[in-house]
Amino acid sequence: MTSPQLTPRAFAELALLALIWGGVFLAVRIALDEIAPFGSVLLRVGIAAVALWVVVLAGRLPLPATARTWRALLVMGLLNCVLPFSLMAWGQLHIPTGLTSILNATTAVFGVIVAALVFADERLTLRRGIGVGLGFAGVVTAIGAETLSGLDLTSLAQLAVLAGTLCYALAGAWARVHLRGLHPLVASAGMLTGAALLMLPITALSEGLPSLDLSARVWGAVVFYALIATAFAYLLYYRVLAMAGSGNLMLVTLMIPPVAITLGALVRGEELSHGAYAGFALLATGLAVLDGRLVRRLAPARRV
Numbered sequence: 001m002t003s004p005q006l007t008p009r010a011f012a013e014l015a016l017l018a019l020i021w022g023g024v025f026l027a028v029r030i031a032l033d034e035i036a037p038f039g040s041v042l043l044r045v046g047i048a049a050v051a052l053w054v055v056v057l058a059g060r061l062p063l064p065a066t067a068r069t070w071r072a073l074l075v076m077g078l079l080n081c082v083l084p085f086s087l088m089a090w091g092q093l094h095i096p097t098g099l100t101s102i103l104n105a106t107t108a109v110f111g112v113i114v115a116a117l118v119f120a121d122e123r124l125t126l127r128r129g130i131g132v133g134l135g136f137a138g139v140v141t142a143i144g145a146e147t148l149s150g151l152d153l154t155s156l157a158q159l160a161v162l163a164g165t166l167c168y169a170l171a172g173a174w175a176r177v178h179l180r181g182l183h184p185l186v187a188s189a190g191m192l193t194g195a196a197l198l199m200l201p202i203t204a205l206s207e208g209l210p211s212l213d214l215s216a217r218v219w220g221a222v223v224f225y226a227l228i229a230t231a232f233a234y235l236l237y238y239r240v241l242a243m244a245g246s247g248n249l250m251l252v253t254l255m256i257p258p259v260a261i262t263l264g265a266l267v268r269g270e271e272l273s274h275g276a277y278a279g280f281a282l283l284a285t286g287l288a289v290l291d292g293r294l295v296r297r298l299a300p301a302r303r304v
Helices: 008-031 037-058 067-091 097-104 107-118 126-143 145-149 153-178 184-206 216-249 251-268 274-291 293-298
Strands: none
Touching (some): 008 097, 008 216, 008 251, 037 067, 037 184, 067 097, 067 153, 067 184, 097 153, 107 126, 107 153, 126 274, 184 216
8 A cells, every 4th residue: 555645746735725724814814804703703614514514415425323423523613613713713803814823833732742641652752842842932932922921912812822722732632532433524524513503602692693794805705714714625634634644744734824924914914023933933843843754854874
């Protein structure tokens, strides 16, 4: 059986995924001009769920058969969609799009920590510890230590985004334990359905259901982040995973922030501090150390 390789085709699709997920931060920010945070999340998960169920049913994929699996999908929807999407949408009201994408890259760092705490086969080695340390140094640099010394809307927004990335890491551990054996697209559709069911009462009670009388610009943003950056992106994600493997797929984490930073600057005139760029450089170095391949290439070959 051929092992996963980052072929030119796989890299092209990986780059497409990075462009899509880099653009989602801008799309969400545009939608927030007319839709409240919870409403934007409800539209995202609801529309994406319908789209993925069409794919699942058309492919006649086996559906979850037990109430236990559906409960697990509901929790997955909470951890992987409701909490992180809501926290990040609120955060984006107060911080630039590019900075949100940089902080979002911390997901991989939290993922290593959570896995080390939960799974015996994911212990925190010296290399991983160095990668985690560099990653957090990058986060502190990007945020600015002085910002954290006094809490205001800006600092709280950045902490909200970081809390969202922690939720992603917890969701990864939850999926490994409770969703084994479930087809990825079925799991994605079920998770988004659970998220929509949770977001409906939350949105109705706190903000009221979102109005559908939106400008064409905002509808374009909603269609992009729901259908392209969520439903289609899941299809593309698993396709690249099958072709290139999970190690190569991690590269998308490093490719997203430059896209989001560029789009934020071009479309909304956002500017980031030098600290944000320095923080991303540190975070990228930490992610490269966690990935391990660069370290192995730089290490001298052992003599036999």
